[in-house]
Amino acid sequence: MSTVPITLTVNGERHELEVEPRLLLVHLVRDRLGLTGTHVGCDTSNCGACTIHLDGEAVKSCTVLAVQADGAEVTTIEGMASPDGTLHPLQQAFWDDHALQCGYCTPGMIMSAADLLARNPDPSEEEVRHGLEGNLCRCTGYHNIVKAVRSAAKMQSGGTMTTPAPPQGAGQTAEAVAEGIKP
Ligand code: FES
Numbered sequence: 361m362s363t364v365p366i367t368l369t370v371n372g373e374r375h376e377l378e379v380e381p382r383l384l385l386v387h388l389v390r391d392r393l394g395l396t397g398t399h400v401g402c403d404t405s406n407c408g409a410c411t412i413h414l415d416g417e418a419v420k421s422c423t424v425l426a427v428q429a430d431g432a433e434v435t436t437i438e439g440m441a442s443p444d445g446t447l448h449p450l451q452q453a454f455w456d457d458h459a460l461q462c463g464y465c466t467p468g469m470i471m472s473a474a475d476l477l478a479r480n481p482d483p484s485e486e487e488v489r490h491g492l493e494g495n496l497c498r499c500t501g502y503h504n505i506v507k508a509v510r511s512a513a514k515m516q517s518g519g520t521m522t523t524p525a526p527p528q529g530a531g532q533t534a535e536a537v538a539e540g541i542k543p
């Protein structure tokens with residue numbers, strides 16, 4: 361099949377690529393650029409696991425053709441933390457508030473929540489639930505997800521940030537971590 365040249369910026373890095381016209385943006389991001397933090401849950405625009413930002417707005421990247429992103433600025437979950445590794449307030453809040461279980465929905469949740477907070481810096485619980493209704497969590501951890509988004513809103517508005525817990529298992533082997541959580 362013939363290909364089309366496109367140029368796009370992903371997480372601040374410019375890419376010039378040849379793509380098939382049928383290629384979905386989610387597959388470009390994951391398979392061509394190796395940014396596998398963006399997940400595919402359904403491929404039919406239902407679950408929101410593939411949510412990224414296209415020119416600053418949250419989109420389900422399984423509903424966008426890569427050629428439609430020609431000339432665009434794309435941000436994926438990999439682009440949310442600061443270059444020095446400091447987590448984005450939403451990432452920190454998800455960690456602090458235990459807003460993930462298996463984590464499959466988490467990147468999409470965070471990208472949708474970031475778009476929500478950009479439009480509404482202090483959403484009510486109702487507004488967060490409404491803003492995230494396009495994102496499904498199979499583990500059904502919605503309560504803590506909503507809590508985390510509201511915590512992140514407070515952090516971003518200058519409220520106090522809770523002390524980051526050290527990453528579980530940082531510097532330890534899997535066996536040591538398992539050992540540590542044995543009853
Ligand atoms: Fe895109 Fe589910 S994979 S909405």
Ligand code: FES
Pocket residue numbers: 459460461462463464465466496497498499500501
């Ligand atoms: Fe498992 Fe949401 S944490 S799908």
